[in-house]
Amino acid sequence: MEASDIETYKVYVVSDSVGETADMLAKAAFEQFKGKKFEVKKYPYITNEEEIIDLVENASHGNSIIVFTTVLENLREKITVECEIKGIPYIDVMKEPIKAFEKFLSTKPENEPGIIHRLDAKYFKRVEAIEFAVKYDDGKDPRGVLKADIVLLGISRTSKTPLSMYLANKNVKVANIPLVPEVPIPDEVFEVSNKKIIGLTTDPMKLNEIRQERLKALGLSDTAIYANVDRILEEIDYAEKVMKKISCPVINVSNKAIEETANLILEIIKERNKE
Incomplete structure (x- = not known):
């Protein structure tokens, strides 16, 4: 046949x-x-x-x-x-x-x-947000600022990366930009609405301790300029001027857990978007 x-x-x-x-x-x-x-x-x-x-x-x-x-x-x-x-x-x-x-x-x-597929959609959205956070971490590609849901600005060791990853697990796309006096701020930061920008700052003495521990972990001398108090004060002053120019909210992360700061960020963004 x-x-x-x-x-x-x-x-x-x-x-x-x-x-x-x-x-x-x-x-x-x-x-x-x-x-x-x-x-x-x-x-x-x-x-x-x-x-x-x-x-x-x-x-x-x-x-x-x-x-x-x-x-x-x-x-x-x-x-x-x-x-x-x-x-x-x-x-x-x-x-x-x-x-x-x-x-x-x-x-x-x-x-x-369709419950299972909605769960799958949430999962893939979270994976996408995590990949986004990794790709646009620490200013590696400033173009991410234009695509992000939230942009974090702050000097080194103000929890930008941990916050980006924590928020990514809540399906939020986050790009973070380090503020360094000697490094020009990417144009993209001034091209997006300040409603999605959050500035991060911290106590200088607390930051001094954190940076000293970071240097020790890397096997470097804790007397390096990275952990110098005068340098830290200079960086904080510079960052605060930038944030004031942008007119974005500023959160002091000194005594806050990552979860607490992240929830505060989400609340601020939500309120600013209502305006």
Whole structure:
């Protein structure tokens, strides 16, 4: 028998979301039947009973089976009723797992379509924000300032990087720019709205201690100019002038945990965007 003479069996994949689960299950099942020819027809994002009536009517004109993963109760019942009326075999993929979990957890299901894909979207958005924070950390590429949700400005060791990463885990894209008296500020900082810019400052003596510890960790002398109090005061003064020019809020991070500062930043941005 030629391939063209082989009878085709139609598999209708129906879902009130993407339909990937039903599609994968159907393919895994019919792959076990070698020599049979299958045609998959996908009906994702089914939202009303009229659509179900139409697709079941189409399925009734051939050797068809309907595999569905609708979680909305009215749609599941409609597919079941229509299939039984037309004599079409069907597989309700979600019915038994949901019943089993409902009994196991002693609670009712949400019956909300597409939850897993919304979770996936949040996950990928968070990954994107983390990659963004890494790419535009410490002024490596000032073009990130134009793309960021939040821009952090501050001298060295004012928690710019930890804050960027913490906020990235909340799906916020953050670019941070170090302020150094001898280094010109990127033009991009003055091209964006100051509503998304936050300045960071700290207590000079606290910063002196932090920088000394940083130098020791690197195996360097803690007397280097990086940890010199006069140099620190110069940097702080310079940074404060820049922030005043930009007219952005300034947060003193001296005695604040990363979480506390991050939440404060989010509150400030939210309030400024209301203005």
